[in-house]
Amino acid sequence: MPIRIPDDLPASNILKSENIFTMSESRASHQNIRPLRVLILNLMPKKIETETQIMRLLSNTPLQVDIELLRVDARASRNTPQKHLDKFYGDFERIKSQKWDGFIITGAPLGTIPFENVYYWDKFTEIVNWSRHNVTSTLFLCWAAQAALKILYDLEKVTRDDKLSGIYSHNTHHHQHPLVRGFDDQFWAPLSRYAEFNSNDIQSKTDLTVFADAPDAGVYLAASPDCRQVFITGHPEYDANTLHNEYLRDIEEDLEPVLPVNYFPNDDANQAPRAIWRSHGNLLYNNWLNYCVYQVTPYDLTDLK
Structure with missing residues (x-):
């Protein structure tokens, strides 16, 4: 939450220049507060696992957030009980007439x-285009980021022969921007994808700013100038064992997966992996929720354009 300080306090401008979360007395006195409305389109097979991971990150903030779960595929699921889907997940037709503060679209295999x-x-294309005018900020994860880049920017993904799977070290750019406030110069993040995007291609063919990338994995974090679209090509929400479970799944499906890099201690799949990306994941979600949603969303969502 922001700290409330006098308008003319000398520290005010200094803190603002450092992207510290502040609010002037004059603004605070006129501030209306309500819960943020965040929609989650869950495309992952194990929906209960994914929704829990994302909500864990969203809950690590003093902001009150109301969650609505959405599905796009009405077919029966092999990995999630039908009763769970019928009880907790809505269809797009039911919510598309509403406005939302935030929207998270997950990856998909x-x-x-x-x-x-x-x-x-x-x-999916209809939903992405709808989000441009009905959501303050949309967070696209992994496959959803790849798909949205195609829909919104006609940017083709480059599909690799081998899967990027493991924990990759990324470099942070534009440290002064609120989206990467508090980021280390380098940080670890889980990846699980075949596609990759080159930073030079994104910067030359779109208006997006690249905030983090890796020499061996391409762009990780990018956003539109107004941060209404934020693209994450990895999975900061993953639990410690998620990549392990995906690795076992790929083995069972005879995909001959490579061992996830920088993941198992001593590259031994019999040893329990350790999560070294949680602080980054929490910080990224907090920054998105605070700066891309809470600070700019209208109190009356009908005012959203």
């Missing part, structure tokens, strides 16, 4: 499938 062959591609 569709890395090697052409976009046009995805079962729900048309509906």
Whole structure:
């Protein structure tokens, strides 16, 4: 939460220049406060696991957040009980007339499938285009980031022969920007994808700012100038064992996966992995929620354009 300080306090401008979360007395006295409304489109197979991971990060803030879960595929799930889906997940038709403070669209295990062959591609495209005018800020994760870059910028993904799987070290850029406030110069983040985007391509072909990338994995974090679209090509929400479980799944499906890099101690899959990215994940979600949503969303969401 922001600290409330007098308008003319000398520290005010200094703190603002350092992107410290401050609020002037004059603004605070006129501030209306309400819960933030955040919509989550969960495309992952194990929906209960994914929703828990994301909500864990969203809960690590003093801001009050109301969550609504959304699905795009009405087919029966092999990994989530139907009762759970029917009880907790809504359909797009029911919510599309509403406005939202924030929107999170998860990844999906569709890395090697052409976009046009995805079962729900048309509906997904409609949702992404709808979000531009009905959501203050949308956070696209992994596959959703790849798909949204295609829809919004006609940017083609480069599909690798080998999967980027493991914990990768990324470099932070534009430290003065609130989205990466508090980031170390380098940080670790989980990746699990076949696609990659080159920083030079994104910067030359779009208006996006690249805030983090890795020499061996490409762009990790990018955003539009107004931060209404934020793209994360990894999974800061992952638990310690998530990549392990995906590795075992790929083995069972005869995909001959490579061992996730920088993940198992001594590269021994029999040893328990350790999470070394939690602080980054929490900070990224906090910055997004505070600066891209809370600080700019209108009190009356009907005013959102």
